[in-house]
Each structure stands twice: as C-alpha cells, then as structure tokens.
Amino acid sequence: MHLPKKSISILVVLAALIALPWWAGDLYKLHLAALICAYWVLIGGLNLVVGYSGQLSIGHVGLLAIGSYCFAILAGTHGVHPALAIAASGALCALCGLLLGLPSLRLPGFYFAMATLAFALIVTEITLAQGTLTGGGVGLAVPGFAPPFDTPRGTYWLILAIAVLVTWLTWNVARHTWGRGLVAVRDSAVTAQAVGVPVFRAKLTVFVFSGFTAGVAGALFAVLQSYITPDTFVFDLGLFFFVCIIIGGRGHILGPAIGTIVLTALPEMVAPLAKLGNFFYGLLLLAVVLLVPEGIGRVFELLIERFRPRRGESHVVKPDLDRLAKAIEQGRAQ
Amino acid sequence: MSLSARDVTKRFGGLTALAKVSLELKPGEVHGLIGPNGSGKTTLLNLLSGYYRPDGGMIAIDETDISDATVQKRAGFGVARTFQKPRLLPTLSVLDNAMLGGWRDARAGFLSTAFCLPQVKADELALRSRAEELLHGVGLSHAINRRANLLEHAEQRFLEIARGLAQRPRFILLDEPAGGLTPAEIEHLGAVIRVMRESGVGVLLVEHHTDFVFRISDRVTTLDVGAVIKRGTPDEVKRDPEVIRVYLGA
Numbered sequence: 001m002h003l004p005k006k007s008i009s010i011l012v013v014l015a016a017l018i019a020l021p022w023w024a025g026d027l028y029k030l031h032l033a034a035l036i037c038a039y040w041v042l043i044g045g046l047n048l049v050v051g052y053s054g055q056l057s058i059g060h061v062g063l064l065a066i067g068s069y070c071f072a073i074l075a076g077t078h079g080v081h082p083a084l085a086i087a088a089s090g091a092l093c094a095l096c097g098l099l100l101g102l103p104s105l106r107l108p109g110f111y112f113a114m115a116t117l118a119f120a121l122i123v124t125e126i127t128l129a130q131g132t133l134t135g136g137g138v139g140l141a142v143p144g145f146a147p148p149f150d151t152p153r154g155t156y157w158l159i160l161a162i163a164v165l166v167t168w169l170t171w172n173v174a175r176h177t178w179g180r181g182l183v184a185v186r187d188s189a190v191t192a193q194a195v196g197v198p199v200f201r202a203k204l205t206v207f208v209f210s211g212f213t214a215g216v217a218g219a220l221f222a223v224l225q226s227y228i229t230p231d232t233f234v235f236d237l238g239l240f241f242f243v244c245i246i247i248g249g250r251g252h253i254l255g256p257a258i259g260t261i262v263l264t265a266l267p268e269m270v271a272p273l274a275k276l277g278n279f280f281y282g283l284l285l286l287a288v289v290l291l292v293p294e295g296i297g298r299v300f301e302l303l304i305e306r307f308r309p310r311r312g313e314s315h316v317v318k319p320d321l322d323r324l325a326k327a328i329e330q331g332r333a334q
Numbered sequence: 335m336s337l338s339a340r341d342v343t344k345r346f347g348g349l350t351a352l353a354k355v356s357l358e359l360k361p362g363e364v365h366g367l368i369g370p371n372g373s374g375k376t377t378l379l380n381l382l383s384g385y386y387r388p389d390g391g392m393i394a395i396d397e398t399d400i401s402d403a404t405v406q407k408r409a410g411f412g413v414a415r416t417f418q419k420p421r422l423l424p425t426l427s428v429l430d431n432a433m434l435g436g437w438r439d440a441r442a443g444f445l446s447t448a449f450c451l452p453q454v455k456a457d458e459l460a461l462r463s464r465a466e467e468l469l470h471g472v473g474l475s476h477a478i479n480r481r482a483n484l485l486e487h488a489e490q491r492f493l494e495i496a497r498g499l500a501q502r503p504r505f506i507l508l509d510e511p512a513g514g515l516t517p518a519e520i521e522h523l524g525a526v527i528r529v530m531r532e533s534g535v536g537v538l539l540v541e542h543h544t545d546f547v548f549r550i551s552d553r554v555t556t557l558d559v560g561a562v563i564k565r566g567t568p569d570e571v572k573r574d575p576e577v578i579r580v581y582l583g584a
Contacts, residue, residue: 195438293444
C-alpha cells in the first residue's frame, strides 16, 4: 500500500515540474525555477558530502566558478559544442575535487571547512588574475545551449532533466550500502572502521562526485546568468549552499531540496524579504537550528510518524536461538 | 586457525598498559578476559581489533602477522567487535544498522550504486534478509523498523551483536556486553553467545560480571596491571589464590 502511493506522488510532482512553463505565468518565474534546479544540481551532490558523510564544505562556490568559467571559455571562446562543454566542466571540477580533497579530507571538521573556504578565495583571485583567459574583472559572455534547448523553455527542461538525474543518483547512493557507510563516517568513524568502511576513500569518492555535479551546475548556472564576472561567485553563495542542506536536514534528500527551493524563491517572491537578504537567511537558520536542529526533513518524518498507527512499544529482547544459529551458519557458509 | 596476541606490549607515554601479554582465541570457543579496572582488558581488545598498534610482540591470525593491518583489513580477516558504550547510527533504523555490518559483502562500487545496477539490488536483498534473520535471532523482531535512537540500552547491546554477526565473522570481540543488562537479559546474552560458539565463531568476552564469565567461558584469562596472572578453565581460575587476592576477593 505504501510504495505505490510514493511512486504516484513522485509522478505527480514530476509532471507538475515538466508542465511548469505553462503554469508558471511569466518568464521570470521560469528563470527562477531553472536557477533553483541548477543550484540543486550542486546542492544535491554536496548533500552527500555535508548531509551524509558529515564533511563541512563551505567552499563549493569555488567549484561552481571553475565549472562556469570552463563552460564559458570552451563553449564561448573556443566554440565547443555546449553538451561537450558541460561534460568537460563536470570532469574538470571532479579533478579539482580530487586535488582539493586529497590533502584536506584528512583534516578534522573545522580545519576541513577552512581549507574549502581558502580554496574558494583562491579561485576568485585566480579568475581575477588570469585576465586573458577569464576576462578578469570585466568577465565573460556565456553562450546559450544548442537547439532545441536554446529557448527559455528548452533551457529549463534541460536543467530540470539534469537536476532530476542528480536527485536519482544521490537517492540511489543514499538508500543502499554506500549511504549507510557514509552515515557511519558522519556519526561514528569508529563504527565505520569496525565494519570495514574505508573512511578516507569513502569521503574522497563522494567529494569527487560532488565536484562533478558542482562543475555541471556551474555550466548551467553560467548559461542562466548569460554573463559572468568574479563578483558572480561571491563567498555568500557558498554559505548559501551549505545553509540549504543544514536547514533541509542532514541525511535527507527531500529536506535539502525544499531548503533550496524556499531559500532561493522566498526572497525573490516576497519583495520585503529581498531587502533583508542575509538577515532573512540568518533568521531562518537560527530558527531551524534552535527549533528543529535535525532540519525540515525531520519535521516531515515526524509528521508521517504522527499519522501512522502506533503499535505497543515493546522493548523486550527475546532471542530466537534456532533462527540465530541458522542465520550465522548461512553467513559462514557463503 | 586462531586469532592471537603474542607477547604483546603496549605503552601510552610512560605508562605500560600491557607487558608481554599473550592470548589465543580459537574458533568455536568462548574465551573470557577478566581483571580489575585498568588492568588492560580493553587495551588488549583494541590491539586485537586494530585500533592500536603494539609496541612489541605481534597480533596474528594463524601464522600471519597482522599487527600493522588496519581495522578495516581485520574486518576482512573475519574479526568483528562490539563496543563498551554501544556505537550505533542513531538516525538510521535498526535494520539499517544491522545491514551496515554487511558493508564488505556489498560488491557494487559507488558508480554502480549511483546508477542502481542489478548487482546493487542483488546485494541489497541478500544483505537485508541476512540482517533480518539475525535481528529476529538476537531478539529484536519487535524493533526492526524503529529508529536506533529510540532503543533502550539492552536493545542497543543486542543490535551491536547483530551488526557484528552481519559481518560473518570468524571471531567476535565483545567489550562488556553484559554491562547494564538485567539478569534476564544476561541469560539471553548467554544463550546468544552459546549459539555463536556452536556455530564455530570464536568469542572473546571482556566482562566484569565474573559469575557470568565463569559460567559461560571455555577458558578464562585474568589480567592485572598489564600482565597475565592466570589462564585456564573457569574452575582453575576461580580457585587461583592470586586471582582471588587481586580481583575476586575472599
């Protein structure tokens, strides 16, 4: 009874998202939806790093910038096909993720965060200094996607498709053995070791993956901006990605997705909030951390648990020894 | 086939926690390890499971020296353990916690998992049924889908054992598994340990409840101030004047 309900709601949401160009009203809202999807491509990958394996990266804006410039330079300056340029952006940022992760993922939490912060700052300086390549402070114009994705609707659908793909990939990782291993790395490294999870390699793997999605997101983001300068990639943006996940809840996928939508859309839709800007983010973050430290995702879980019939909460341990013997012997025979 | 510590020495700064201690754990036996607080029981367990490296002597499986093998590698050699203070993943379900023990048996890599290839499904089904059987076996049928942070202390202890068994170990090291259990729960624990022994698993039992250890162990080793003072059958150890003097009391 439960599974079909879930699939139906997923299909309904998907249909609504695909049909968005017809009910969104104006092009600005469509642009905003595409921007949310582009952010989500990055945040979805980052979620495995921050939400699941518990590594506090606040510097993914640096990877976003590299992805954006890579796309702008390849597709714009050199006329490479946009599809190829997107893939190249992802690959380059995966490599950057590897180079950044190799030394820094061995650092304890706070120092790792500082390393990613430093990385983001360095990227900004490099984009300013390498003027011949990046246009320096003046920036670069970014070409659109190739037809049929060169219209606002086409652009939206392409970005939506990539966002859905990233969601599916991360969901697959999260609900299988890898997801449990990552949560073990986050909550108890000692346990992770005891069951054989290679802690550093697991962290590095998801970090490289998040680099790839950040690079792809950079390409999509650049197209939506249509013109990029070093100022496009302010450090606040890196914090924003991080905050979306914390507000959404660690160890969830839906929560951070909702966090991304709310934090991107609310300031745009509600004019007074836009003026408040960072104050609004700060207030929301404070409210979540104080009231529901486990994030929006946990609130949903609690609501679902509310509506489920409660069985008598037994706590009595009663071993079934024959079954245990069989289970152990089966395991040893394998 | 056995897991052994041979003349192992471990120092922490100026303190010698273990001095030339030997212990052999055979498959299909329950080996009790007792001693006063600070006698080095947990240190020895950490050396056997790989959290510490010995400063002298070696840790071996059969004749292979594994002193430098990481904790993860030792899990691969079939060494599982539980912790004095249960270390579970509080936000995951009981079933997920038990399935975590099967990490090494999941053959699918990161990318295969991300694309949900058929191998991933197969791994998942096999792990799930193994974990479920073990959970029913250790007596957690009632809590399989509960979040682990909602478990009571005894349930946490039994879940740690189920996770250890999900690793399909040849040896399981239990660090004070009876701590905080009621007499009835200790009886259940004893029954579970006997089943492990009969299935050919070697069980190292680090424990303060000496009655329980003497009742259930095939052999007992007693430590005091980092050295073995007596090893033998429970009866021999129980009657040893030195053991009575430093630990059991008259």
